[in-house]
Amino acid sequence: MSTVDDTSVLGPAEIEAVTALARQYEARRGACIEALRIVQRSHGWISDERLREVARLLEMSPDELDGAATFYNLIFRRPVGRHVILICDSVSCWIMGYETLRDAFHTRLGVRLGETTTDGRFTLLPIVCLGACDHAPTIMIDDDLHHDVDAARLDALLERYP
Ligand code: FES
Structure with a gap:
């Protein structure tokens, strides 16, 4: 009760x-x-x-x-930003450009994996396979799955998460 x-x-x-x-x-x-x-x-x-x-x-x-x-790695036991970006670092995504994508996020957000932007907007975390390997590289932002992510087009993607 x-x-x-x-x-x-x-x-x-x-x-x-x-x-x-x-x-x-x-x-x-x-x-x-x-x-x-x-x-x-x-x-x-x-x-x-x-x-x-x-x-x-x-x-x-x-x-x-x-x-x-x-x-269960989608339960956060520490404070996170308003939006959580999970970057798949498993094998298919690794082959299809994980490192380039990760580095683009580092540069664009000014944070490393495990960190939150100073404005509290984004937390950047690694995650294992998101089950969309045939469309690697793949990320999740909050509950949204994004595949075939182009490191050159991060700004347009991030604008959707104010
Ligand atoms: S390896 Fe990244 S979605 Fe499967």
């Missing part, structure tokens, strides 16, 4: 959404990744406090939930 109290770091709507989701699973922990994604959509990342509260709602220990969150 979920409860909202004065110490909650989640909003009532988040608690309700996580609780409703958990009800769909025989074992509440089965909802763990989607529950974290619900919270991440509101806050951009999962702080320790929010992780503890989601764990409580799912009747898991914080360590168990943290383990699942760490394994």
Whole structure:
């Protein structure tokens, strides 16, 4: 049974959404990744406090939930920018120009992999194969998959993410 109290770091709507989701699973922990994604959509990342509260709602220990969150690389356990750029560094993308594309992002954004721009707009992260190898090089920005990415045309792409 979920409860909202004065110490909650989640909003009532988040608690309700996580609780409703958990009800769909025989074992509440089965909802763990989607529950974290619900919270991440509101806050951009999962702080320790929010992780503890989601764990409580799912009747898991914080360590168990943290383990699942760490394994799943689209759950962010540190603050990120308004938009997260994930660059695939697996083999097909590597062959098709990953290094050129990565270096173009470095130059254009002024950050290295793992960093956030000083204006808080973008975080740049590596990721393993995004499943679109036949259209490498491939990246994701937020929930959008972009393939056949041309390093010479980054400005037009980034303008879509203010
Ligand atoms: S190797 Fe990059 S999408 Fe598969």
